[in-house]
Amino acid sequence: MDKQKINxxxxxxxxxxxxWKQGLEKMPSFGTVDVWPKAQDLETxxxxxxxKPLDRGVIERMPQLKWISSLGAxxxxxxxxxxIPRHIPITRIVDPWxxxxxxxxxxxxxxxxxxxxxxxxINQQKMDWNRLPYHPLKIGVLGLxxxxxxxxxxxxxxxxxxxxxxxxxxxxxxxxxxxxxxxxAFLSEPDVLVNLLPITSQTTDVLDLNFFAxxxxxxxxxxxxxxNHVVEEDLxxxxxxxxxxGALLDVFREExxxxxxxxxxxxKIKITPHVASVTxxxxxxxxxxxxxxxxxxxxxxxxxxxxxxxx
Amino acid sequence: MDKQKINxxxxxxxxxxxxWKQGLEKMPSFGTVDVWPKAQDLETxxxxxxxKPLDRGVIERMPQLKWISSLGAxxxxxxxxxxIPRHIPITRIVDPWxxxxxxxxxxxxxxxxxxxxxxxxINQQKMDWNRLPYHPLKIGVLGLxxxxxxxxxxxxxxxxxxxxxxxxxxxxxxxxxxxxxxxxAFLSEPDVLVNLLPITSQTTDVLDLNFFAxxxxxxxxxxxxxxNHVVEEDLxxxxxxxxxxGALLDVFREExxxxxxxxxxxxKIKITPHVASVTxxxxxxxxxxxxxxxxxxxxxxxxxxxxxxxx
Numbered sequence: 001m002d003k004q005k006i007n008x009x010x011x012x013x014x015x016x017x018x019x020w021k022q023g024l025e026k027m028p029s030f031g032t033v034d035v036w037p038k039a040q041d042l043e044t045x046x047x048x049x050x051x052k053p054l055d056r057g058v059i060e061r062m063p064q065l066k067w068i069s070s071l072g073a074x075x076x077x078x079x080x081x082x083x084i085p086r087h088i089p090i091t092r093i094v095d096p097w098x099x100x101x102x103x104x105x106x107x108x109x110x111x112x113x114x115x116x117x118x119x120x121x122i123n124q125q126k127m128d129w130n131r132l133p134y135h136p137l138k139i140g141v142l143g144l145x146x147x148x149x150x151x152x153x154x155x156x157x158x159x160x161x162x163x164x165x166x167x168x169x170x171x172x173x174x175x176x177x178x179x180x181x182x183x184x185a186f187l188s189e190p191d192v193l194v195n196l197l198p199i200t201s202q203t204t205d206v207l208d209l210n211f212f213a214x215x216x217x218x219x220x221x222x223x224x225x226x227x228n229h230v231v232e233e234d235l236x237x238x239x240x241x242x243x244x245x246g247a248l249l250d251v252f253r254e255e256x257x258x259x260x261x262x263x264x265x266x267x268k269i270k271i272t273p274h275v276a277s278v279t280x281x282x283x284x285x286x287x288x289x290x291x292x293x294x295x296x297x298x299x300x301x302x303x304x305x306x307x308x309x310x311x
Numbered sequence: 312m313d314k315q316k317i318n319x320x321x322x323x324x325x326x327x328x329x330x331w332k333q334g335l336e337k338m339p340s341f342g343t344v345d346v347w348p349k350a351q352d353l354e355t356x357x358x359x360x361x362x363k364p365l366d367r368g369v370i371e372r373m374p375q376l377k378w379i380s381s382l383g384a385x386x387x388x389x390x391x392x393x394x395i396p397r398h399i400p401i402t403r404i405v406d407p408w409x410x411x412x413x414x415x416x417x418x419x420x421x422x423x424x425x426x427x428x429x430x431x432x433i434n435q436q437k438m439d440w441n442r443l444p445y446h447p448l449k450i451g452v453l454g455l456x457x458x459x460x461x462x463x464x465x466x467x468x469x470x471x472x473x474x475x476x477x478x479x480x481x482x483x484x485x486x487x488x489x490x491x492x493x494x495x496a497f498l499s500e501p502d503v504l505v506n507l508l509p510i511t512s513q514t515t516d517v518l519d520l521n522f523f524a525x526x527x528x529x530x531x532x533x534x535x536x537x538x539n540h541v542v543e544e545d546l547x548x549x550x551x552x553x554x555x556x557g558a559l560l561d562v563f564r565e566e567x568x569x570x571x572x573x574x575x576x577x578x579k580i581k582i583t584p585h586v587a588s589v590t591x592x593x594x595x596x597x598x599x600x601x602x603x604x605x606x607x608x609x610x611x612x613x614x615x616x617x618x619x620x621x622x
Contacts, residue, residue, distance in 0.1 A: 108418075115583075158465065159415070161409040
């Protein structure tokens with residue numbers, strides 16, 4: 001590239017862009033850093049950093065645009081947006097802290113389930129000294145990418161028996177791995193299922209009636225990937241019929257979860273408001289700086305998304 | 312030893328001894344395995360396995376006794392019992408699963424605190440989508456023995472900053488260690504304090520007013536060691552004055568915790584009924600078999616207790 005600094009535009013809908021702007025401005029490879037909807041000098045913008053959704057007409061006014069990045073791990077908001085051109089490299093944040101936080105949240109969910117913490121809480125209110133037993137659990141991790149792979153490894157280290165499912169078979173020490181042709185065998189074993197699949201046209205609605213029919217009776221479900229993986233009615237049915245014994249849900253088809261949604265007061269559903277893993281500006285900014293440096297030098301960008309696969 | 316099989320007596324007060332008896336009888340190094348109060352043939356007993364308290368007059372009727380083992384990690388019930396002779400080796404159960412279960416329970420407690428799970432539960436009841444933030448935490452582990460050392464290592468692997476305190480300085484990768492002369496410096500740093508000290512005359516009542524005055528304002532306490540470490544009134548004071556922001560307690564001076572005890576409905580105390588780590592008969596029996604073999608061969612026993620130190 002024939003310049004030494006990257007001019008960036010941040011378009012973040014759901015939270016304040018100021019810490020990102022301030023952080024990026026301090027990095028050596030960034031020149032101007034603007035926040036959408038600032039509408040001047042769009043023709044000098046090299047990089048667009050997006051957290052969803054992106055307003056219409058932003059990109060067509062940036063003739064110099066060379067790089068688009070999601071400001072989180074997810075890129076579905078970019079993949080599904082027809083205004084995103086296919087010839088510009090798209091990257092996402094692969095943050096070691098993100099994987100750590102996601103893992104830790106899931107570990108907490110598994111342990112709270114294993115140790116019957118909701119029942120212990122009720123027992124405390126009743127002043128009831130009831131020593132509820134706990135048992136070893138088999139954990140099935142759906143999706144063994146950056147997040148699922150990290151989680152699977154951590155669960156092995158904590159002494160759990162771990163099974164993993166991914167499109168192509170992955171090799172992770174101590175993890176019994178299944179590929180896309182072995183979903184049924186995979187689903188028949190775990191006591192707890194954790195969804196960390198990427199969201200693509202193939203994986204949308206994958207947690208449906210047919211899927212829940214294949215799990216062990218009394219499986220506990222943790223969904224930390226995307227709400228669109230789940231057919232919500234089918235999930236409620238699987239819970240009501242006992243096919244699932246409970247669910248910890250951090251993501252939903254519509255967020256914030258609407259007030260009238262039946263999930264809120266379902267006795268077998270525990271809800272957190274999309275907080276399993278929140279990208280911290282500090283670590284993401286280091287990654288963006290790294291890629292800005294690579295763009296200036298003409299090197300390929302890190303953590304680029306495969307448009308065909310959708311992740 | 313001039314015999315090929317160990318005759319054992321199990322004296323377990325708080326739970327059924329039958330699974331232990333059946334398990335030990337299947338092991339090659341055990342002969343007869345009786346359960347107290349069986350009063351015949353006491354003169355042939357080689358080994359006594361105890362879970363507290365032990366009735367008076369048991370030991371003096373066992374002239375051949377060569378080995379006493381606790382059936383758990385704790386040995387305070389034996390150390391404090393004047394009828395236990397000092398010349399007979401005393402061992403305890405050091406069970407890798409015990410360390411794993413203890414670690415996992417503490418990890419759960421730390422994560423539930425870090426992720427504000429109690430507030431999220433209340434928010435769910437109010438259908439309130441409030442994305443509570445989380446922050447990195449410094450964890451201080453009091454006691455770096457078999458359990459505390461394992462926990463400290465696991466916490467490092469999960470991405471926590473970890474400090475450790477023990478009588479003599481321990482070297483654990485990634486853990487900032489303090490010795491018995493550095494308690495004040497140790498206490499000034501952590502956001503969460505985990506008590507895994509052994510219980511001895513020196514450590515009884517160590518968590519008192521003076522101790523709580525030295526921690527950071529708003530420290531969260533997890534006690535999984537022994538109730539006798541804690542001066543209960545001082546703990547309630549520290550919580551009420553905000554010196555501690557909350558406490559997860561699994562052990563108590565009196566167990567079961569009496570109905571009228573103020574801990575039950577203190578808003579900042581979470582109670583579980585001594586379930587952080589429960590020795591499983593299977594793994595403990597393997598360890599007892601191992602030591603029985605060593606006793607027959609005249610080898611020193613594994614996991615022997617130092618009478619002088621009291622642990």
